[in-house]
Amino acid sequence: MSAEKENTEEKILEAAKEVFIEKGNDGTRMQEIADKAGINKSLLHYYYRSKEKLFGAVFKFAFTHFAPNIINIITDNNDDFFTLIRKFVSLYIDIVMKNPFIPMFILGEVNKKGPSTFVNVIKSAGINPQAFRDRIQKEIDSGNIKPIDPNQLLINTIGMCIFPIIGRPIIQVVLFDDNKLEYIKFLESRKKEVAEFVINSIKK
Amino acid sequence: MSAEKENTEEKILEAAKEVFIEKGNDGTRMQEIADKAGINKSLLHYYYRSKEKLFGAVFKFAFTHFAPNIINIITDNNDDFFTLIRKFVSLYIDIVMKNPFIPMFILGEVNKKGPSTFVNVIKSAGINPQAFRDRIQKEIDSGNIKPIDPNQLLINTIGMCIFPIIGRPIIQVVLFDDNKLEYIKFLESRKKEVAEFVINSIKK
DNA sequence: GTCTATACGGTGATAGAC
DNA sequence: GTCTATCACCGTATAGAC
Numbered sequence: 001m002s003a004e005k006e007n008t009e010e011k012i013l014e015a016a017k018e019v020f021i022e023k024g025n026d027g028t029r030m031q032e033i034a035d036k037a038g039i040n041k042s043l044l045h046y047y048y049r050s051k052e053k054l055f056g057a058v059f060k061f062a063f064t065h066f067a068p069n070i071i072n073i074i075t076d077n078n079d080d081f082f083t084l085i086r087k088f089v090s091l092y093i094d095i096v097m098k099n100p101f102i103p104m105f106i107l108g109e110v111n112k113k114g115p116s117t118f119v120n121v122i123k124s125a126g127i128n129p130q131a132f133r134d135r136i137q138k139e140i141d142s143g144n145i146k147p148i149d150p151n152q153l154l155i156n157t158i159g160m161c162i163f164p165i166i167g168r169p170i171i172q173v174v175l176f177d178d179n180k181l182e183y184i185k186f187l188e189s190r191k192k193e194v195a196e197f198v199i200n201s202i203k204k
Numbered sequence: 205m206s207a208e209k210e211n212t213e214e215k216i217l218e219a220a221k222e223v224f225i226e227k228g229n230d231g232t233r234m235q236e237i238a239d240k241a242g243i244n245k246s247l248l249h250y251y252y253r254s255k256e257k258l259f260g261a262v263f264k265f266a267f268t269h270f271a272p273n274i275i276n277i278i279t280d281n282n283d284d285f286f287t288l289i290r291k292f293v294s295l296y297i298d299i300v301m302k303n304p305f306i307p308m309f310i311l312g313e314v315n316k317k318g319p320s321t322f323v324n325v326i327k328s329a330g331i332n333p334q335a336f337r338d339r340i341q342k343e344i345d346s347g348n349i350k351p352i353d354p355n356q357l358l359i360n361t362i363g364m365c366i367f368p369i370i371g372r373p374i375i376q377v378v379l380f381d382d383n384k385l386e387y388i389k390f391l392e393s394r395k396k397e398v399a400e401f402v403i404n405s406i407k408k
Numbered sequence: 409g410t411c412t413a414t415a416c417g418g419t420g421a422t423a424g425a426c
Numbered sequence: 427g428t429c430t431a432t433c434a435c436c437g438t439a440t441a442g443a444c
Contacts, residue, residue: 026230027316040411045439107370108312112231115373122377129379151379151390152397156364163363166311169319173326175333175355186355193356201405234420244429249421
């Protein structure tokens with residue numbers, strides 16, 4: 001997917017992303033990363049001193065490329081609020097559909113190690129919930145939507161976007177008799193369904 | 205929490221639940237389970253032949269004690285639909301609050317191994333989404349609620365209940381400045397907030 | 409920078425005494 | 427049933443040649 005003649009360090013990181021994100025820290029073997037990068041195992045330690053450091057690089061990538069894109073849709077946005085919600089939901093579901101393992105990876109690792117290990121990454125990711133809260137409050141004050149706790153609205157919306165992705169194996173089996181196409185169709189239609197669900201709930 | 209003089213097999217399973225559910229299959233060491241059970245490592249293999257088998261017992265427990273309780277609230281229920289939703293959401297959030305690691309455990313493992321490994325457990329868990337779909341359809345046909353795809357409504361509702369639990373480390377840091385009490389309060393109020401959010405969205 | 413060889417501590421699993 | 431001792435293997439990490 002990237003350039004053919006990338007340097008070794010980059011090749012390692014790309015391979016590490018694939019393995020770590022799919023298998024998690026505990027499930028990842030340095031040997032597998034080396035194989036996938038087409039280099040020797042000890043080269044991993046030459047570029048990244050330890051497994052932990054390599055993992056850290058992968059986690060940082062995963063988190064910073066996911067969290068901020070979401071919230072930043074909101075900041076500096078001139079759409080009316082319902083249009084904003086439709087764009088947000090559609091874009092977010094699209095992102096997680098294209099990177100289905102990343103949410104599970106982030107949530108799994110953060111739950112295992114606790115936020116303390118990642119608090120630097122999390123804080124430096126540029127997430128600014130206040131901008132979101134402010135926008136909601138403005139809409140409420142203007143009488144455009146029903147009163148609601150902005151945090152609740154945010155978690156509701158993100159939860160509805162992410163859960164069907166991380167719950168895929170169960171959802172596909174239980175709801176769609178393990179039919180992959182039915183599941184994909186279901187997910188695709190959520191881009192509109194979730195937005196309308198949210199809008200219906202808060203509109204006056 | 206259980207009887208003092210439980211037999212060894214039971215002690216092992218209890219210890220295994222704690223470790224597996226908190227650390228996942230890859231992160232679990234047989235030694236840790238033995239220590240927690242207060243017995244020797246080789247006794248684990250005497251009662252459960254392998255780590256895989258022991259894991260299987262834990263997963264089966266976790267899944268069967270979680271999934272069905274949810275859906276069965278719906279079956280054979282005589283409440284009006286909005287009361288049903290309020291009960292469902294409140295009970296479900298209460299369950300996951302009391303067992304916060306189980307959703308992450310189930311989702312993590314199912315995503316890692318794929319549903320094929322657990323398809324027996326999943327299918328034998330007694331989940332019956334059709335009963336739920338039928339109930340929704342009845343409400344729509346009766347004109348009590350707006351038309352909506354029952355699957356979408358189900359995933360929306362469950363997603364809003366589970367996501368704040370598995371996303372806790374991030375949510376607590378980003379939204380509540382790592383204030384534990386604020387997070388708990390937020391979760392507690394969701395028992396009502398989520399139900400009203402759903403009801404607002406589907407009521408006519 | 410990249411390789412081979414190896415150290416060193418675990419890890420699941422088994423054998424065998426009691 | 428429960429223990430100790432031990433096995434065969436695998437994991438990360440390092441040393442050192444080229």
